[in-house]
Amino acid sequence: MTGGDLWTLYRTGLAVLTEGSLSGAGRLLGLSQPTVGRQVEALEAQLGRGRLFTRSQRGLLPTETMLAMRPHLETMASAAAAAARAGSGGSEELAGVVRITASEIVGGEVLPGLLASLRSAHRGLVFELSLSNRTEDMLRRDADIAVRMVQPAQKALVSRHIGKVALDLYAHESYARQYGLPQSVADLAGHALIGFDRATPFLNAAAQGLALDRNLFALRLDNDLAALAAVRAGFGIGPVQRPIAARDPALVKVLPGAVAFELEFWVVMHEDLKRTRRMRAVYDGLVEGLTRHVGQGKRG
Amino acid sequence: MTGGDLWTLYRTGLAVLTEGSLSGAGRLLGLSQPTVGRQVEALEAQLGRGRLFTRSQRGLLPTETMLAMRPHLETMASAAAAAARAGSGGSEELAGVVRITASEIVGGEVLPGLLASLRSAHRGLVFELSLSNRTEDMLRRDADIAVRMVQPAQKALVSRHIGKVALDLYAHESYARQYGLPQSVADLAGHALIGFDRATPFLNAAAQGLALDRNLFALRLDNDLAALAAVRAGFGIGPVQRPIAARDPALVKVLPGAVAFELEFWVVMHEDLKRTRRMRAVYDGLVEGLTRHVGQGKRG
DNA sequence: TATCTGCTATTCATTCTTGAATGACCGGCG
């Protein structure tokens, strides 16, 4: 009978829940299948509410009780990962892992340069990037620092408003040569528009300034970086952040001034991390670098 | 060398941090002191950043790195406790532990009656009460349900606005007989006022309606229930929530209408718990009972 | 100064957990 160490049992319970089988959880945790099985039994015994999983030959299906525990166990896992990052580097030295979440565009186009210079200044820094357009839960510590498009509501977070970045429609000059450029918003209907498959901050912002029908787009992507690549490749016309477009002289602005939407930029960090030197350094570096980046859009 | 189960090591690390010694942590966890010592060593080895504690003959002092990990480990602990509560009762049955946080006054004067009727309806319910005036962190799952005086800002929480409760000054009739009652706000200076030692929601609210000097009070308490008891015992004049005063005919209102401040009532629960039946039942029960309670103040 | 209490570090026998191997079961596929 496995003893009273509930935290271990929670960890394997969560692994079984996410993997769906004892064997899978074992592979994930580096344990054997019998061990995982015993620990699940032990967890069930500890809680005393009967089975947490319904066993089948094709895996384990969670019971209602287990599902009720799930969010808490996920919180534990996030906190454990955060603790590992916090402990991986001394808080004195400027070394260790920093996990950053940002949108795909920012992570692919803006951050690499910034992080490179941060790392050249502080060799011990190691970065993890989590790129997605949904805003991850900073309070659950899925990331240490976030670059956001919306102001954070929670007050356990320290945040810095960087500024606004304008989005304009751009096309590659090769496209412009071949097809010409629209002269009015109505002209857009005859062109190859590149848009987004599902709701994104871009689309939300765009919908305010312009009545954009999803069916208008000749290419719909759920990947912002690929969409940007499509614009650069001359496929068609799509929205690009002005500072990013400014770096590529082959990109020409389409209908300048006719469509204008803006994105806010925020850098967000959990209050607890303020005193950890490397977190602070990265935070400050991001604030400075993004401020510079946003500024480049002004004259672009 | 203790193996790779980090979660266990985190748990004992946190215990050592809070207890300040290996022996103390051992007592807390039900482990022996050598075991705790070995696990701390193992944790230090895993993180690879040198010692997490500076050993001394009088205990272990956390190092900066350990302090950086602390908030994450506490989050883990809170989540573990929440998971235990979630798993302690099936989510189907109306049984299991529900942890509620509220102010001292609400917990001492209002909740007992409400919880009693809830429990008579559902025998399997077990309640934990955490009474304090600081608002605990619901996002860290220190409690399942909170009765609050302020609107929650986080959107991961479901909340229900109950209404306002008026605070008035009251005195026991025995006090009134002996000393008489003030006829004006200026008269208050000559009376025995019961107030609060440190800033509380009451004092904050009071400070807005009336210029109250802390030095005016003849009895300062950091315990709201004791303050209420002092009013009931005839020590002097103090603020009492109207619905609570209404239940005791021996309490007489002082300077009716002259001083009037109000408290908001909110019931708050984490989004994740919405579908757990017993949480939902307690939440609904609290909403209903508190609404009734607040209503009693209206005609009081 | 001597004593007492609390702490950490170390040792060693014990206990407990673990993993490899095996058997059994189910579903998909040739």
Place this chain on the structure above:
DNA sequence: CGCCGGTCATTCAAGAATGAATAGCAGATA
């Protein structure tokens, strides 16, 4: 139909973590 890949359950030997006991140290107390 029979085989294969996947799963869980069970057994048993090996290994690892554990606890009791001991020694040593520092500070408080008389």
